[in-house]
Amino acid sequence: MLTFKDVTFRYPEDKEAMMTDLSFQVEQGEFVSLIGASGCGKSTIFRLINRLLEPDSGEIFVGGQEIHKIRSYAGYMPQKDLLFPWRTIEKNLCLPMEIQKIDKEEQRRRSGEVLKEVGLEDYRNKYPKDLSGGMRQRISFARTLLTDADLMLLDEPFSALDALTRMDMQEWLLNQWEHFHKTILFITHDVEEAIFLSQKIYIITETPITHLEIVEVPENYPRKRDFLRRPEMETLKAKLTMQLRKQVM
Numbered sequence: 401m402l403t404f405k406d407v408t409f410r411y412p413e414d415k416e417a418m419m420t421d422l423s424f425q426v427e428q429g430e431f432v433s434l435i436g437a438s439g440c441g442k443s444t445i446f447r448l449i450n451r452l453l454e455p456d457s458g459e460i461f462v463g464g465q466e467i468h469k470i471r472s473y474a475g476y477m478p479q480k481d482l483l484f485p486w487r488t489i490e491k492n493l494c495l496p497m498e499i500q501k502i503d504k505e506e507q508r509r510r511s512g513e514v515l516k517e518v519g520l521e522d523y524r525n526k527y528p529k530d531l532s533g534g535m536r537q538r539i540s541f542a543r544t545l546l547t548d549a550d551l552m553l554l555d556e557p558f559s560a561l562d563a564l565t566r567m568d569m570q571e572w573l574l575n576q577w578e579h580f581h582k583t584i585l586f587i588t589h590d591v592e593e594a595i596f597l598s599q600k601i602y603i604i605t606e607t608p609i610t611h612l613e614i615v616e617v618p619e620n621y622p623r624k625r626d627f628l629r630r631p632e633m634e635t636l637k638a639k640l641t642m643q644l645r646k647q648v649m
């Protein structure tokens with residue numbers, strides 16, 4: 401689904417490259433978390449996929465095609481929901497479709513459908529202020545779904561939520577993933593969140609990034625949270641935490 405092939409990138413202001421000859425793949429339908437110390441380049445990888453930045457060399461492919469040759473191949477969900485407070489939930493969901501000049505009836509139909517999928521159809525005419533943090537992130541996820549892209553880039557979407565809502569949202573997200581069969585690349589700082597959610601964890605171990613270390617999480621879905629308390633998972637959690645701390649020290 402996603403391929404980085406020998407990608408090199410340096411911010412123009414920086415002396416050193418952020419990544420050199422970085423290659424990795426994410427397969428269709430996978431749930432992959434991307435972890436690494438603060439400032440190591442996780443969001444830069446997302447910006448390269450979104451084409452907010454261009455590599456100095458190398459290629460990025462989605463679905464086997466070079467990304468500069470295709471449109472609407474990735475949906476992006478940021479940490480903050482970025483909903484407009486003066487627009488109703490429906491109007492917020494319709495905004496990207498308005499920009500694409502999609503017919504009003506079709507906008508209503510599609511936003512209604514997706515609101516039902518995320519369990520918030522009764523909130524169509526409410527405003528963002530009427531919703532809890534978790535609900536707003538569900539709306540933000542719904543808006544990402546409306547891009548119709550198979551690849552979803554989720555950048556720490558739950559980091560601003562309280563611990564209990566965050567757990568609910570993690571379980572909710574896994575249900576959505578199983579339902580929609582999307583490919584998810586998920587940035588998090590939380591090692592336990594990465595283990596609970598993903599099939600594979602890609603770790604940035606150094607900058608410039610030359611490779612990603614890959615760890616597989618040996619647990620089938622649907623997952624129950626108590627698998628995190630098993631000794632081998634505690635060991636994995638300790639190993640990943642140590643790896644991240646080593647980068648900071």
Ligand SMILES: Nc1ncnc2c1ncn2[C@@H]1O[C@H](COP(=O)(O)OP(=O)(O)OP(=O)(O)O)[C@@H](O)[C@H]1O
Nearest residue numbers: 411413414418436437438439440441442443444445
């Ligand atoms: N526009 C820019 N110009 C120059 N340097 C930048 C720019 N944007 C980011 N950087 C630097 O690039 C590095 C990687 O930033 P990036 O946002 O990708 O890190 P991150 O791993 O996502 O960090 P965090 O976990 O804190 O969100 C940082 O050191 C940052 O200061």
